[in-house]
Amino acid sequence: MLNLKRHTDREYEAELGQVRERLLIMAGRVEQMIADAIRAVGERDPELARATIAADNQVNRTEVETDELCMRVLARRQPMASDLRFITLALKMVTDLERIGDLAVNICERAIDLAGEARLDGVDALHTMATLVQSMVRDAIDAFVRADAALAEGVIARDDEVDEAYHTYFRAVLAGMTRDPASIERGIHVQSVAKWLERIGDHATNIAELVIFLVRGTDVRHPGKRDA
């Protein structure tokens, strides 16, 4: 009887481990997608953009699989307390990761639109933003699997840097469009790319806030900063 219970516990632990592993795989994939999407924009490489768009299918499949796994654990294991919190937050995190994949796809679509352009201004700034949000995604998921609230707080802090980088870039693009009205459409496309990188930062921040809730039991999602 005791052995049987141990066996079941081991299976249960293995299932929780699988959820963790899926989230890591998804995070790794979307990180790569962000890097490739920005490279496709910078090098005006429509082939790379198309390959990255195709790679999103794997992210989507992993989302569905992870959801199913979480629901199976909830149905069969009836987890309590911190395990229950872990599973319910995993259900929310996969949605954030999947949206990050979608945003990388949006960037790739702009890369295809921009492929015919002779040159793009300010691509370095996009690379800097991309590197920043990639590190946020990686750290947010690492914080989750290691239950590291301090690492999660670091992610949230970095979101302000991303917002600032976006606003600086926005001003620069706007100035360029005003100087050269022929560049307006191109300018709007690169501005969209920057905006989506900023949205990726928001999703990483969401994940980090869920991690803090998981570890400390304190919900930091809505700290009242929006009070009028």
Next chain:
Amino acid sequence: MLNLKRHTDREYEAELGQVRERLLIMAGRVEQMIADAIRAVGERDPELARATIAADNQVNRTEVETDELCMRVLARRQPMASDLRFITLALKMVTDLERIGDLAVNICERAIDLAGEARLDGVDALHTMATLVQSMVRDAIDAFVRADAALAEGVIARDDEVDEAYHTYFRAVLAGMTRDPASIERGIHVQSVAKWLERIGDHATNIAELVIFLVRGTDVRHPGKRDA
């Protein structure tokens, strides 16, 4: 013993009813926020914009309460089969509703930026888009509470209309900016408003896809339309 069980079943039903009710309340609130945000843009009314931003706090509070309620039901009732699916999907839907509230806040921030402008072109098109996405949010949540897959399919079908309206509007704004470079900044702001309405349509579509999964057990989230 039988009476006790009946009593417990009634309590359990009441809890599921509370989850449903919270989602309806949240949906009603974000619908109102969308309407007010667009009115604030159209009438260049920064006070209405600020009041709407403040109203987002209630949406955020309802999100946290609904999450807690769902987790309590999972922990205490250990729901199975369709109830389990209902609760896990409710956990995902509140996230979509909360993001819709955030997008309405983004629109209000642009309304404040635009408040000093003498006039805005194409506000009618924004109103049309807003009415469309409001109806999508309403129908998606109605489809959820009534477990109505056909209504959910109607929401998904309307998303193409929103996308088309956005692209038409985008072209018009772009043409306006090219004609009058002094209007570029204003143009980017109104284009952002349209983009966020389009994102609200995406979130309503996500909710509708979850409803179809709930009702039919078929996951339609990733129909492979992104295969290269």
